[in-house]
Amino acid sequence: MGSLPIDLFNPLDNENFVDESSRVLEFIADYYKNVGNYPVRSQVKPGYLQKLSPNSAPYFPESLETILGDIQTDILPGLTHWQSPNFFAYFQANASTAAFLGEMLCTGLNVVGFNWISSPAATELEAIVVDWMGKMLKLPQSFLFSGGGGGVLHGSTCEAIVCTLAAARDKALNELGADKITKLVVYGSDQTHFTLQKASKLVGINPNNFRTIKTSTLTSFALAPDDVRATMEADLASGLVPLFLCATIGTTALGAVDSLEGLGQVAKDYEVWFHVDAAYGGSACICPEFRQYLNGIELVDSISMNPHKWFLTNMDCCCLWVKNPSTLVDSLSTSPEILRNKATESKKVVDYKDWQIALSRRFRALKLWLVIRRYGVANLMEHIRSDIKLAKKFEGFVVEDERFEVVVPRKFALVCFRLKPRRSEEDGSKLNWKLLEEVNSSGKAFMTHAVVDGTFLIRCAIGGTFTEERHIDGLWKLIQEKAADLVIETCYPSII
Amino acid sequence: MGSLPIDLFNPLDNENFVDESSRVLEFIADYYKNVGNYPVRSQVKPGYLQKLSPNSAPYFPESLETILGDIQTDILPGLTHWQSPNFFAYFQANASTAAFLGEMLCTGLNVVGFNWISSPAATELEAIVVDWMGKMLKLPQSFLFSGGGGGVLHGSTCEAIVCTLAAARDKALNELGADKITKLVVYGSDQTHFTLQKASKLVGINPNNFRTIKTSTLTSFALAPDDVRATMEADLASGLVPLFLCATIGTTALGAVDSLEGLGQVAKDYEVWFHVDAAYGGSACICPEFRQYLNGIELVDSISMNPHKWFLTNMDCCCLWVKNPSTLVDSLSTSPEILRNKATESKKVVDYKDWQIALSRRFRALKLWLVIRRYGVANLMEHIRSDIKLAKKFEGFVVEDERFEVVVPRKFALVCFRLKPRRSEEDGSKLNWKLLEEVNSSGKAFMTHAVVDGTFLIRCAIGGTFTEERHIDGLWKLIQEKAADLVIETCYPSII
Known part of the structure; x- marks a missing residue:
């Protein structure tokens, strides 16, 4: 009354919002038009x-x-251009218009749905969309909310694994006593993503109790159930307690696939939590011809996959399903007075804060929901299949050129190949390292490498949103040129 | 050659991208125009x-x-409208045009900067922007990259605390041996965010070794250093090992502030990791008049604050600074062959995957950088100060009305108040719960509650981007109306 009104700085003026956002839209559209012209791997220097x-x-x-x-x-x-049509490194991070719209809506609405009441639609849409995804993957009913299980969206596989590991750990410690944490053992293969080892350490598993079971060409680099069994037996014999086994559908280095049927039986026999990391391969499993890789999924306790890799969903989005949400919630729930509300007390709602690490959470479900509705299952399958076709074409190039070889059998859209070593394996590794570096430093394409069983190989991960047949043709031409230069250099080193 | 070209489904057609994104922009702009008209707390039913x-x-x-x-x-x-000008619940989640632009760019570019080479600009901009923030907060040089420390952007305080706890734990266990994990103890107050307890359990601290030290009106609900000292002494006497102490600048329930100077000395004496959670209050500390709350910050090992609360940065964004990044990296780093690269091996670069839980990460720095540059420190201080003015005005309303009282002294823009109990404390709690529920179910405003020392109080957190003076006036009018109804109902219960 009588005092001056309080002047407010207005950072969300409506007209300005539309005007500036439109200019940024044009900027991004322009970037997409030119993204193929930038050096794929950034050429800047540190600092x-x-x-x-x-x-x-x-x-x-x-x-x-x-x-x-x-x-x-x-x-x-200074960017390494993940959206370049010539990006074949790591695994792709798909972008799409629909996911972009979903992110805009998520950011614009800016609700924080940590429990149901803090934005019911955020929780309910997430439950709906993970059930949709579960059905697209033909997961057993027991992983769906309608079947007593349920799913949640995390930001990354590591978060998903931290949460399932914590659930498994606390379930075990409730029986054994908290002091037994030092006895718990986690199992993966030498092809399992290093995230499992990091997550195990994070949740307090003794780093000495992490088992990296060796794989080989004999099983196409899949984890052999008998080896897991033998390792668990040895641990039991030394007074340790097997806790958690992780299988992978589409390993990072090679795209290898572990058999859920064989491993599931071992997990059952030793009463360990069985998780499936389908971060990469999971997307393909919506196509009937790839669904076989999930055979045995009924033996699993939890499964995660990343729509932000190969499912047209911009970063970040990881689906996690669990058969017994109560195990997860028992480990992760908190009930502070400040969040007390009638909906939670009615026990008729999901409070997703109890399914993840953090309290706060973004409305990520919008993004995945937009992708699925705007494209439909038909186009999503087409998207996977056309990438596989491109990968087959690239694989054909490798096979046809006698200087090269495909190192491990291709299962998805990742082709692992190399120049055949001419003298020794060591020489082969150097030669391929050099070839890869020549390709990458040209700026015209970017691939990465792996070393398996002492063999250095080049990974060509196909599946970028903008990648077309002509880019695969161009990539192969580039590789051939660089290989020819290397051959000349190796034959006549004194001249160079 | 001769085969049919591979048809590709194109989910990122340039024209369509601009067209559909523009329509979503209009949708969001329209939402902002009307957001004040929606019931603030959603009124839908579960399912x-x-x-x-x-x-x-x-x-x-x-x-x-x-x-x-x-x-x-x-x-x-189905949304609870966090961007409504009448949202006064929890803490606000600020939105702004600049942050929205930053998110659009982050999503559009869609790079995954887990290590330096995977997108150098993502790493370098993040290092620059956290150093800027650190300087705005006048953090000691030792928290800046230029002073041997450094910062990182996480998604949430819980992630930041999990990482610092893991670092502290592994540093301790390296000396004590892995089996001593069962002896480690974590300390907070009964006002510390429940995230600390959840994070402690996540990293494998025995839940029995989490200490919730009681606070009271005597210290304005700040953690008393002597109480911490006594608790640590008792733990040492029973063979336990004090590990980690967390102080808070702006507690969730009350906005209380722990003294870093007093607690820092205790942390030093007992050689525990000392973390400061400034999730809420940190933003205010860019203003000279609030910087005093960080006095003693030189005694701290790590500090986190959330630009996604009160710093005009849409979800999600949490800054974490550490004095000794090597402790963090020692605990969280992984060096798989598949990510091996020359930049990492040169040791001249930061690989942020080793500063956080997940491998993958979004280019969040763009968002905070846009906010800081587009608004400038001047406007950011103005933003904080005008919210404080609104809170002072609301506090004035409460003080002037003899039926009400301010329960704890206001420090920032959170006002904790209640209707004075007329008969007993129990009656007072019921009355205020009812008042709060009447306000919230009206749909015209949304506040939440806390219970401190047995006292039920209503929290009015002011600071929404769209909140203006007239909304504060309207809120107080609404509270008065609902309170009057309650008084009538209480006086003449048989008539109602």
């Missing part, structure tokens, strides 16, 4: 951006024009 | 969305029009 940036935050605001200018000149050259 | 949704994913694509229509009719009513 390049520090030299271009002021040492402290600006006191006064800067214009969007200035900032977008800096992104164009300073940031874009 | 409402399941009834409106198909049981499985559509086989064929659906139009954006159909999907946006469903969002309007089915999703929006």
Whole structure:
């Protein structure tokens, strides 16, 4: 009354919001038009951006024009372009219009759905969309909410594994006593993603109690059930307690697939929690011709897969399903007074804060829901199949050229190949390392490598949103050129 | 050659991308125009969305029009509107145009910067922007990259605490031996966010070794250093090992502030890792008049704060600074062959995968960088100060009305108040619970509660992006109306 009104700084003026956002949209569209022209792997030197940036935050605001200018000149050259059609490194991180729309809505609405009441639609849509995904993968009813199980969206496989490991650990310690944490053992193969080892350490498993079981060409680098059994027997004999076994559908290095049927029986016999990491291969399993890789899934306690890899869903999005949500909730739930509410007390709702590490969470379900509805299962299968076709074509190139060989059988859209060693294996590794570096430093394509059983190989992961047949043709041409240069260099080293 | 070309489904057609994104922009702008008209706390019933949704994913694509229509009719009513100007619950989740632009760019570029080479700019911009933030907070040089420390962006405080706890745990176990994990003890107060307890359990601390030290009005609900000292002494006497102490700048229930100076000395004496959770209060500390709350910060090992609360940065964004990054990296690093690269081997770069739980990570730095540059420190301070002014105004309303009282002294923009109990404390709790429920179920505003020392109080957290003076006036009018109804009901219960 009588006092001056309180002046508010308005960072969300409606007209300005639409205007500036539209300019950024155009910027991104322009980036997509040109993304194939940038060197795929960034060619900057460590510390390049520090030299271009002021040492402290600006006191006064800067214009969007200035900032977008800096992104164009300073940031874009420092990116390794995951959306380049010539990106074949690691695994792809698919982008799509529908996922982008979902992220815009998630960010714009900016609700924080940690429990049901804090935004019921965020929780309910997530439950619906993970059930849809579960059905697309033909998971047993027991993994769906309608069948007493359920799913949740995490940001990454590591988070999903940390949570399932914690659930398994606490279930075991409730029986054994908290002091027995030092006795628990976790099992994976030498092809299991290193995330399992990190997650085990994170949840307090003694690093000495992590078992990396060796695989070989004999099983196409799949984990052999008998080897797991033998390792568990040995641990039991030394007074340890087998806790957790992780199988993989589409390993990181090679795209190998562990057999759920064989391993499931071992998990059952030794009463360990059995998790399946289908981060990469899971997406393909929506196609009937790949569903076989999930045979035995009924023997599993939990399964995770990443739509943010090969399912047209921009970062980040990882689906985790569990058969017994109560095990997860028992380990992760908290009931502080400050969050007490009638909906939770009615026990008729899911509070997703109890299914994950953090309290706060984004409305990620919108993104996956948009992808599924906007494209439909038909196009999503088509998306997977066309990438596989491209991979087959690339594989054909390798097979036809007698200087090269496919190192392990291809299962999905990852082709593992190398120049055949001419003298020794050691020489072969050096030669392929050099070939890879020549390709990558050309800026025209980016692939990565793996070393399996002492063999250095080049990984060509096909599946970028913008990758077309002509890019596969171009990649092969590039590889052939670089290989020819290497051959000349190796034959006539003194001339070079 | 001769074979049919491989048809590709194109989910990122440039024209379509701009067209559909523009329509979603308009949708969000329209939402912002109307967000004040929706019931703030959603009024749907558990399971409402399941009834409106198909049981499985559509086989064929659906139009954006159909999907946006469903969002309007089915999703929006199921949201609790965190961006409503009448949202005063929990703590606010600020949205802004600049952060939205940053998220669009992050999602659009869709790079995955787990290590330096996977997108150098993502790593370098993050290092720059956390150093900027650190300087804005006047953190000691030792927390900045330039001073041998460094910072990282996480998604949430819980992740930040899990990582620092793991670092502290592994540092201790390296000296004590892995079996001593069962002896480690973590300390917080009864006002510390429950995330600390959850994080402790996650990293394998025996739940019996978590200490919740009681606070009281005597210290304005701050953790008393002498009480911490006594608790640690008792633990040492029973053969346990004090590991980790967490102080809070702006507690969740009350906005209370622990003294870093007093606690820092205890942490030093007992050689425990000392973390500061400034999730809420940290943002205010960029203003000189609030910086005092960080006095003693030089005694701390790590500090985290959430720009996604009160710093105009849409979800999710949490800054974590550590004095000794090597402790963090020692605990969290992994060096699989598949990620081997020259930049990492040169040791001249930061690989942020070793500073966090997950491998994959989004380019969150863009968002915070956009916020800081587009608004400037001047406007960011103005933003904090105007919210404090609104909170002071609301506090004035409470003080002026003799039926009400402010329960604990206000430090930031959170006002904790209640209707004075007329008969007993128990009666007072019931009365205030009823008042809160009347306000919330009206749909006109949403606040939450806390119970401290047996006292039920109502929390009014001011700071939403759209909240203006008139909303504070309206909120107080609403509270007065509902309180008057309650008084009548209490005086003449038989008539109602």
